[in-house]
Amino acid sequence: MTHDPALEAHEHAEHAEEAAHEKDPFISRVSITIAILAVLAATVGSLETVEASGAINLASEAVLNQDKATDVWGEYQADSLKRHLYGIAADGGGPKAAQYQSTAKEQSAKQAELRKKAQEDEAERDKLLAASRVHERHHHWLTAAATLLEIGIALCTVAIVTRRRTFWLSSVGLGVLGVAIGGAAYLL
Template sequence: MSGHGFHVHGPHDHAVEHSAHGNDKFSGNIAVTTAILATIGALFGYQGGATQNDAAMFKNNAAIAKTEAANRWNYYQAKSNKQNLAELAMTLPNVDPEKYRADVARYKAEKDDIRKEAEKWEAQSAEWDKKSDTVLHQHHQWALATTAEQIAIALAAITLLTHRRWLHIATYVVAGAGILLGIFAWLHVDPLGALLGKLGGAAAGGH
């Protein structure tokens, strides 16, 4: 603690401090375990923040592409209106239809080009949306992994105070689950989603 402020200790800080004043091997092992879990949790937290930023950026790109597609469709509609007017003028009495036939052909060609551009922007928007959803799901996996490591650190701190062996085991179980979730996130694997998909497919097949 400094002379001009204060510092809030976390479970890891308490574990290290307690171990420093103790001589038993059990406390030392818990302190080392807590330090390792804190490092792993920090890495998971960094990955979670990075994927969240990527998801937001991809969603913004999708919105930009969607706006561009809407602009192209508005332009397409304006050309359609001009084409309709030209076609209507061709049917009026005392009007040379050849005068407007070239305009109709030109508007049709321009509409085709504009439609292709609009569809291209719509496809890009859908692709960015899909990327955003994928990365956002990965962010949730990193967040779960980080939370598991935080819980494991809290359990380690309680274990240090109580010396309960079952809490010691629970610490490793929760920490292992968090690490497994982190590995799944890193490999872009979603075992829960795959399991739910299989169950949903089996339920649909049963009906």
């Protein structure tokens, strides 16, 4: 079964509406609190999903950049071997020694370009991983916020059943704390 915050918010709002028909002012206040907490929980839950997706997407892009860098470093190593072989051949003398020396220099120039490209890919990987970690941090804070809001909804239900103000006030406190933590996700 999937977790759908929007559907849950709608269901809680319906339950709150049903309870409000009892014409008890306390039940009406608690019902309104349930509806508000449900909307906040759905909103925070949606933001949580967006942040989790952002973290995953950026981490995937980072992996692709690492793959590119690895490929380029492999080519760099192959060219290094070629350069050494041409250098050895040039040192051996013979009619093609000058050509081998020239090819060894070309390999050196090509290696410099490859090194630069691999380092750029690695820098991009690091940038993407850093951005992914930011999204992941937001996600963790939003998870905590959504959890507090959902516990607040549960306490409202207990308040309706027991008709105890303490449970309702606790749910309001958890709702305020959940909203604060949700906001902190983007401020810290």
